[in-house]
Amino acid sequence: MKLHELTVHELQQKLRRGETTAAEVVESVIGRIDEVEDKTRSYITVLRDSAREEALRADEEIRQGRARPLTGIPVAVKDIICTKGVRTTCGSRILHDFIPPYDATVVERLRGAGALFIGKTNMDEFAMGSSTETSYFGVTRNPWDLERIPGGSSGGSATAVAADECIASLGSDTGGSIRQPAALCGVVGMKPTYGRVSRYGLVAFASSLDQIGPFTKDVEDCAIMMNVIAGYDPRESTSVAVAVPDYTDYLTRGIEGWTVGIPKEYFIGGIDPEVESAVRQAVAVVEGLGARCIDISLPHTDYCLAVYYVVAPSEASSNLARYDGVKYGYRSQESRELMEMYKKTRSEGFGAEVKRRIMLGTYALSSGYYDAYYKKASQVRSLIKRDFDEAFKACDAIVTPTSPTPAFKVGERTDDPLQMYLSDIFTISANLAGVPGISVPCGYTENGLPIGVQFLTSHFEEGKLLQVAHAYEKSSGVEKRRPNL
């Protein structure tokens, strides 16, 4: 095994035992980036020099016996998460030259744990998309088939892990933007409970739904990353002061005696038959581990997508009002008065999908339509959350497919926004209800495309989520393959 192919926990051991050095690990990852990056386009910015410097400091730390949990581990961060002194673009022209004067809390925490920053990953512009095709910096490709999309919006964070261009990464998930690309790229991706991980320094898309989470090569790594990034942050008023357990404690507990719910609304027409069969098989594995699988109902599932596409654009239209060409970012040069400058700056700075959602949100919040759209959607959102609250009275975890289809072709859905939105049909509900979810690889299609299974648990039960995901992963019998690049 090459060093860049290893997991966080494998590298931790090797580094501590002196079997390798952080400098060697970083060189291995940089070599891999140089080898495959022109195929995957995972990154907007690669931080070769600073990562090399950080590696030297990490090796010094290890020599002195002061290694921290992620000392010497190269991680990548989605380009929507602020990094002090390092360009943070959100995949948009309007922020193409924005250099944050501060670190996001998650970046501070990763730094505090010793991690090395290897780069900023590509994404759909402002995280609005399911395919990483809307970035101003170009399309990211799925390492399993370069003709196909990697999912999105955190596509670059998923491909960087899948193609071994980093050891682990962070993404953000507003409607599935971590779990869906994780499924389509054959890696593990988790969206924590709303409030579990600080959003301070995460550029806002839809503030009541956004949550940061990890992409990793296995579930154990996910627990290690969660140990680092989870927790209360006084700078973020929606972060919650619930104690953070050691998530790795949950990994070996098994799920004997658990009740696991299978929601009938998630196994409907339109699912790819290979996806359905792989997920049904995953359910059988879970049952084989001593869990009782029961049929449950989440009756308002069919309304999740409509609710999401009112709520998320409404919040986005308000959040993105700050891009006005005054304080930072792109400004159109030709305007002679202020209103003209605003309009030209925003029209030239934003791409089509972002404009579409700003328009949708502005319309939904505008005078005369607020009750019909935003208020109505928020009421239905209440019912969706109530469905989950009821379901978790009867079961410990819920199992569903992560995405209705495997990775689709580049360009296939770009002209049909509604068709694109349907990619997130199984992941959106967790954001609306605020519950945590994880996608774990559960097989491959005949053409060799990865398939993911999604587990969901109740609020702040990431421990149990990792417990069931790890138990499944260990017994799934899914062959560990690497994309052939």
Next chain:
Amino acid sequence: MKITKEEVEYVAHLARLEFSGTETEKFTSQLNDILLYMEKLNRVNTDGVEPLTHAATLSNAFREDRVLPSLPHDLSLANAPDRKANNFRVPKVIE
């Protein structure tokens, strides 16, 4: 039609965006499709249901009112497209 071309132009102004004629037509038709899809929300009886605007059940998040260091002027202005001394510079606002 859920939304007309004129409404799209009005909403664009509210959002401080401008479109060409063909863009306006494309947006009108796409927004129509999306808004028609959203009609399905009207099938749900929401009488007496409180709107949920946040997934966390937080009330006010209070903290001590302590003065902490804030961004210095220079850093705050470092990304400005145009500046003069310690100010952001913009095109003329009034005639």
